[in-house]
Amino acid sequence: MNPLVNPTAQAVDNVLIYIFGFSALLLLGITVATIYLVVKYRRSKYPEPTSDSHGNMWLEAIWTLLPTLIVLTMFWYGWTNYLGLRNVPEGAMEVKAVGRMWSWQFEYGNGRTTNKLYAPIGKPIKVNITAKDVLHSFYIPAFRIKSDAVPGMDTYVWFQAPEVGSYDIFCAEFCGTGHADMITTAEILSTEDFERWYTEGDVAATGPSRGKQLLEKHGCLGCHSFDGSSSIATTFDILKGTKRKIMSDGVEKEVEVDAEYLRRSIRAPGADLVEGFPPIMPAYGDEINEADLDEIITFLLNGEQKTSINGNKLIEENGCLGCHSTDGSSSIGPGFKGLGGRTSEVKREDQELELKVDAEYLRRAIRDPNHEIVEGYPAIMPSNDHLSDEEIDAIVEELLKK
Ligand code: HEC
Ligand code: HEC
Ligand SMILES: [Cu+2]
Numbered sequence: 217m218n219p220l221v222n223p224t225a226q227a228v229d230n231v232l233i234y235i236f237g238f239s240a241l242l243l244l245g246i247t248v249a250t251i252y253l254v255v256k257y258r259r260s261k262y263p264e265p266t267s268d269s270h271g272n273m274w275l276e277a278i279w280t281l282l283p284t285l286i287v288l289t290m291f292w293y294g295w296t297n298y299l300g301l302r303n304v305p306e307g308a309m310e311v312k313a314v315g316r317m318w319s320w321q322f323e324y325g326n327g328r329t330t331n332k333l334y335a336p337i338g339k340p341i342k343v344n345i346t347a348k349d350v351l352h353s354f355y356i357p358a359f360r361i362k363s364d365a366v367p368g369m370d371t372y373v374w375f376q377a378p379e380v381g382s383y384d385i386f387c388a389e390f391c392g393t394g395h396a397d398m399i400t401t402a403e404i405l406s407t408e409d410f411e412r413w414y415t416e417g418d419v420a421a422t423g424p425s426r427g428k429q430l431l432e433k434h435g436c437l438g439c440h441s442f443d444g445s446s447s448i449a450t451t452f453d454i455l456k457g458t459k460r461k462i463m464s465d466g467v468e469k470e471v472e473v474d475a476e477y478l479r480r481s482i483r484a485p486g487a488d489l490v491e492g493f494p495p496i497m498p499a500y501g502d503e504i505n506e507a508d509l510d511e512i513i514t515f516l517l518n519g520e521q522k523t524s525i526n527g528n529k530l531i532e533e534n535g536c537l538g539c540h541s542t543d544g545s546s547s548i549g550p551g552f553k554g555l556g557g558r559t560s561e562v563k564r565e566d567q568e569l570e571l572k573v574d575a576e577y578l579r580r581a582i583r584d585p586n587h588e589i590v591e592g593y594p595a596i597m598p599s600n601d602h603l604s605d606e607e608i609d610a611i612v613e614e615l616l617k618k
Pocket of ligand 3: 315316352389390398
């Protein structure tokens with residue numbers, strides 16, 4: 217199949233041009249004829265009618281048959297091209313699209329879910345559409361495809377992207393407060409890139425943690441935000457350690473934000489209603505399993521987890537290797553190799569000590585390097601005030617392994 221065509225867009229454009237072309241031609245012809253006759257037979261020149269024809273069989277037959285034929289060709293042309301939009305080519309890749317307030321979710325054959333629609337170039341893609349809550353409409357202008365997304369009903373569209381790139385996807389059915397933000401993209405990748413993405417995933421070490429991914433996956437961020445940018449629901453960043461004013465069974469209460477409260481807020485949002493917000497949050501049952509829910513709750517309570525911090529990367533990025541070696545060779549500072557099992561002879565305020573290298577010692581050595589100076593080395597190690605406790609812990613963990 218020729219990868220450079222955009223078949224659905226061509227089908228729609230051809231019919232549009234055909235119908236618009238005929239309409240423009242007729243409009244022009246009728247307007248020109250009218251003006252010509254008005255000027256030619258104006259009253260000052262012909263005060264009396266010049267003819268009183270009472271019918272002409274041929275003329276009437278032609279102006280009845282010709283427009284009928286034109287309209288029928290329009291129908292035929294539109295119908296065959298419409299069939300092209302409905303008949304999905306064989307071998308199309310299927311992706312499921314779910315519309316919900318107020319984001320799209322895409323699900324692939326291997327169970328992967330994303331917020332953007334990833335697809336390979338030049339291959340027919342069938343998008344099976346449905347909705348979770350209210351009417352939405354799946355619309356990709358570049359491919360001229362649009363279909364309602366209806367709860368409890370399956371609809372579909374198909375397309376074949378002619379070029380690698382990013383194509384807008386909109387919701388074309390007013391579905392509430394966040395409707396205008398229900399925007400995402402179809403990311404068209406080269407066949408190799410798509411294959412890699414599909415089989416290996418693109419979750420880089422620096423990407424969002426799993427907790428955050430789950431929030432995206434389940435569409436929580438369609439209503440909630442992290443920075444107060446959404447007025448539809450609470451921003452997540454203020455939740456931790458606060459007290460919330462809620463209505464529980466018609467009674468006003470103040471509750472502590474803890475795992476228990478968050479679990480209830482997600483499983484049964486109707487039970488405790490946060491003041492000042494409408495009761496529109498859907499209840500999340502089976503679609504979030506217990507493990508994922510725990511992950512979400514931990515994330516909401518603690519933010520990004522330190523497991524997502526890569527100690528080795530920090531060691532590299534912070535220039536530690538400019539002064540420390542990892543292969544046992546000598547350098548400006550003590551080598552990192554075997555550090556975990558060593559004892560260090562250090563000087564602390566004129567005292568000479570022999571200290572076992574453990575996590576506690578390493579943390580001190582990095583935080584406050586000039587407090588204890590390793591014997592035989594100059595006191596030139598810079599302090600690392602910009603590193604957070606979690607980052608230092610990640611570095612220490614790595615150093616103990618070396
Ligand atoms: C359709 C919009 C919508 C979606 C989608 C949504 N929420 Fe909500 N959420 C709300 C609204 C509105 C409230 C406040 C009213 C209430 O308590 O139900 C709320 C309240 C909450 C609360 C309590 C917040 C507080 O201020 O104490 C938590 C926690 C929460 N949502 C988590 C989630 C999680 C996790 C998801 C995804 C699994 C999610 N929400 C999806 C609209 C939404
Ligand atoms: C400008 C050179 C320099 C840089 C950059 C540097 N260090 Fe050091 N470091 C030293 C020197 C010199 C010593 C030994 C003297 C002392 O204890 O201050 C040392 C000591 C240490 C020790 C104690 C080692 C022992 O044998 O007891 C640790 C642990 C350490 N550095 C970790 C780090 C880490 C982690 C980084 C990066 C965040 C770093 N250093 C960056 C020069 C440096
Ligand atoms: Cu919508």
